[in-house]
Amino acid sequence: MKRCDSGCHGGVRVVARERWLGWKRRTAPKSGSARGQANLPVVAVALIVLMAVTGMTVAMAEGAVLSAERDADERALAVATANAFVDGDADHTRRANVLDAEALAEVQADGEWPAGAVDDDAAVRISASERVVLERGDPDGGTTVRRLAKLASDEEWIGSVAVGSDEELDVPAGTTALEIEPDGSIEAVRVDGRVVVDGTHGPEGTTEVALRPERNATVTASGDHGRVAVTARRERTEPVVVEVTLDG
């Protein structure tokens, strides 16, 4: 470093800064006080910048906290209600996530809520495919939870098979139940070779047979003459969006 007097540090640096700040060099030696604490304005500026940054950070944190906030309680209740509504145990469902169309219409007509479903002081609306099923209060806004479910209804298919011929009746795929109504002189009606109607002890009424939907059953009838009417029931499903809106 260049050798200099005691004033070197303050002198040279301050003069340089004063020149940078646009001050006349001539004024520097005259006013000692201005020269001495010339760093302070810079410190002040730095602190102001630091404060501004801190303020901005706090504001950003505030925004983050506010945007992360949601009504967890309301949402939890809406989710729980939606889960209970599509649960396999409920009266209006056939199994989990499959609603029974008839039972749902009954629920809609009766306005009876599933057991223990919702808090009494919350306004709730349950709708399936934008058709309101149950409503209590008037939920305005609130939290909406959606569940994709199926709406199942029964479809009937009618066929018949002649008695005593080698005729076989194939019931449609997905059949869950058969209704067999024999007419005439019948020895036996078989579904997939299993005897379901025994006609040797006189004529019988209608017989119901449950089938597994994945089985493609065939109906055959043996005997003298007559016909067997077969009604097959199968499930028809359509997707439905269950919406639970809760405002509490």
Place this chain on the structure above:
Amino acid sequence: MASRGIDRRGDERATTPMIAKSLEAAVIILFIGVATSGLYAGVIPEYRSLTAAEVGDRTLAAAGHEIEAAVPPEGGATTIEQEAAHRVSLPTTLRAEPYHIVPTNDGTRRIELRHPHRSIEGSRTLVLPDHVVAVRGELPGGEGWIVVRTAPEGDGVIISLGGDREEAAE
């Protein structure tokens, strides 16, 4: 540079940089002090409480969902005495303090969050089917157990909560 005739003035000037530096240091230490105490006195505890309250709400919601999901479907005609345990994992502490989730036993099916700090609290209705007879015990933060047993009377189930399996099964 300084002339030899005014040496005395030069001596006085030597203190200037020291004063300048100490002033700067003092100002900055003061600023840091004010800023830190300002943040710690107001903003930080407020945010801590706010965040803890939000996490508490979600913890309560999660605990409720766990309890609701633990309920088995209603049995048929025969009831076999059985017991099923589910492990749940919740935040260990809220606002650096332990807490409990306790079912209220006043007829309504609710669970309550109990925490030493007053800003964190909450309760929530449980959506449970009718065959749940009672909910007992308490669920601490961290790892907990939900034990579902058939009621001694044979109809319905009892849900017990506890910090470990033995405690919940009692």
